[in-house]
Amino acid sequence: MKSDSAQTSVCEQQADDVSAKVADELIKLIGQANSDGSLEHRYCDRFPMSCGMLLVPLNLAGRPRADKQMTVVGRDLSTRGISFSHDAELPGRRFILCLNISATARMTIEAEMTWSRPTSNGLYESGCRLIRKVE
Numbered sequence: 001m002k003s004d005s006a007q008t009s010v011c012e013q014q015a016d017d018v019s020a021k022v023a024d025e026l027i028k029l030i031g032q033a034n035s036d037g038s039l040e041h042r043y044c045d046r047f048p049m050s051c052g053m054l055l056v057p058l059n060l061a062g063r064p065r066a067d068k069q070m071t072v073v074g075r076d077l078s079t080r081g082i083s084f085s086h087d088a089e090l091p092g093r094r095f096i097l098c099l100n101i102s103a104t105a106r107m108t109i110e111a112e113m114t115w116s117r118p119t120s121n122g123l124y125e126s127g128c129r130l131i132r133k134v135e
Contacts (some may be wrong), residue, residue, distance in 0.1 A: 002079040003095065007099070022109055022130040024068060049074040053099050057092040058110075064096060075125065082111065083127040089117060090126060096134060 018108040030072055056069045082097070093113045100106050111128035 012036050017069055019069075022133050025107070025133065046076040048076050049082075051099060053097050055084075055086070055090070056096040056098070057090070058094045058096065059092075065091070068092075072097075072126075080081075081114065081127055081129045082109075083125060084125065085119075087122075088122050089124060094131075110134055 028060040045124050051074045053072050053074055055072050056067060059065050067068045068091040070086060070088065070091075071083040075083045075085055077083075090113060093112075095111060096108060098106075098108045112131055113126055113128050116124060116126035
């Protein structure tokens with residue numbers, strides 16, 4: 001029988017693997033949306049992105065709270081998560097992000113905030129761990 005810490009470590013690794021898989025798929029979609037149509041193969045630590053996203057907070061039961069939705073702007077993407085800018089504090093830690101990358105490239109993902117901070121210009125920046133792709 002595995003100890004609690006060993007089992008926790010296995011669960012954390014599985015979550016990291018899912019997050020990396022979702023990020024890889026999102027990176028490919030963003031790369032395909034380049035102006036010249038070429039696929040960007042840059043899988044470094046961070047991939048810059050600038051697209052509007054709809055953020056829909058989830059309640060404690062995991063249900064969307066459409067009354068609290070807001071628009072955010074993507075900043076960058078990595079295999080660990082995504083960061084974005086927004087003009088108000090986030091209304092929760094877990095949410096759905098709906099990305100419209102191009103006319104044909106869309107993705108909806110569940111994410112969990114890992115950090116958030118105000119900026120000097122009155123906006124906020126936040127970073128999130130990618131949890132799963134929402135079908």
